[in-house]
Amino acid sequence: DTGVSQNPRHKITKRGQNVTFRCDPISEHNRLYWYRQTLGQGPEFLTYFQNEAQLEKSRLLSDRFSAERPKGSFSTLEIQRTEQGDSAMYLCASSEEGWDNEQFFGPGTRLTVL
Amino acid sequence: AQKVTQAQTEISVVEKEDVTLDCVYETRDTTYYLFWYKQPPSGELVFLIRRNSFDEQNEISGRYSWNFQKSTSSFNFTITASQVVDSAVYFCALSEAQGNNRLAFGKGNQVVVIP
Numbered sequence: 001d002t003g004v005s006q007n008p009r010h011k012i013t014k015r016g017q018n019v020t021f022r023c024d025p026i027s028e029h030n031r032l033y034w035y036r037q038t039l040g041q042g043p044e045f046l047t048y049f050q051n052e053a054q055l056e057k058s059r060l061l062s063d064r065f066s067a068e069r070p071k072g073s074f075s076t077l078e079i080q081r082t083e084q085g086d087s088a089m090y091l092c093a094s095s096e097e098g099w100d101n102e103q104f105f106g107p108g109t110r111l112t113v114l
Numbered sequence: 115a116q117k118v119t120q121a122q123t124e125i126s127v128v129e130k131e132d133v134t135l136d137c138v139y140e141t142r143d144t145t146y147y148l149f150w151y152k153q154p155p156s157g158e159l160v161f162l163i164r165r166n167s168f169d170e171q172n173e174i175s176g177r178y179s180w181n182f183q184k185s186t187s188s189f190n191f192t193i194t195a196s197q198v199v200d201s202a203v204y205f206c207a208l209s210e211a212q213g214n215n216r217l218a219f220g221k222g223n224q225v226v227v228i229p
Contacts, residue, residue, distance in 0.1 A: 031215065033215075033216065033217075035217075040221070040222075041221055041222075042118075042205050042207075042219030042220050042221050042222050043159070043205075043217070043219050044219070045216040045217065045218070048214050048215075048216055055214060056214050056216065089157065091159065093159075093217075095215060098215075100147055100166060100209075100211075100215075101215070102149065102161045102164055103161070103215070103217060104161065105151075105158060105159035105160075105161075106158070107156070107157060107158045108157050108158070110157075
C-alpha cells in the first residue's frame with residue numbers, strides 16, 4: 001500500500017473561482033479526515049467520514065466548503081467562490097475504525113488564492 | 115473542548131544534544147490519546163508516538179522518549195542525541211474518545227539541529 005495520496009499537490013487560483021481536491025486513503029481504512037493548516041499553525045479539523053457517511057463538520061467549514069466520499073473510498077473537498085483567506089495546506093488523513101487508531105496523513109494540497 | 119498548548123516556538127540545538135518539547139493539554143474527557151507528529155520541510159505529517167490516558171508509564175523508543183503526567187496534564191517529548199535529520203516541526207495532538215478521533219493539534223515546535 002502506498003499510503004494516503006492527495007491531488008493536486010499545489011493549486012493556484014484566482015479569488016472567486018471554485019477548486020476541488022481529491023484524497024485517496026489507505027485502502028483498508030474506513031475513516032477519512034480533512035484538516036486545514038495555515039502558516040505557522042497546527043492542522044485544524046474540518047470534517048470526518050466513516051465510510052460514505054459524513055459524521056462531523058467543524059464550524060470552520062463554511063457553506064462554501066463541501067466534502068464528499070460517495071463510495072466510501074476516495075474523498076473530494078470543494079471550495080466554492082474562493083477567498084484569499086482560504087489559502088492554506090489542506091491535509092487528508094485516514095485511519096482504521098476505532099477512536100484510538102493513529103491517523104496517517106497525506107502530503108497535502110497547498111492552495112494559494114490570488 | 116480539546117486544547118493543546120506548545121509554548122516554545124523555535125528551538126535550536128547543536129547536533130548530538132538532547133531536545134525536550136513541552137506539551138500541555140486540556141480535556142474534559144477521561145479517556146483520550148496523546149500523540150506526537152513530525153512535519154519535515156516536505157510537509158507530510160509523520161506519526162511518531164502515542165499514549166492513552168490510562169497508561170502513564172513513560173517509555174523510550176529508539177532516540178525518542180516521552181514523559182506523560184496526568185497530574186499536570188503534560189505530555190513532553192525528548193529527542194536524544196539529536197541529528198540534522200531531526201530538524202522539523204513537531205506537533206503534539208490530542209484525541210478524545212468522545213470526539214470521533216478528531217485530532218486537536220498544538221501550534222508546533224520548530225526544531226533546528228545545527229551540525
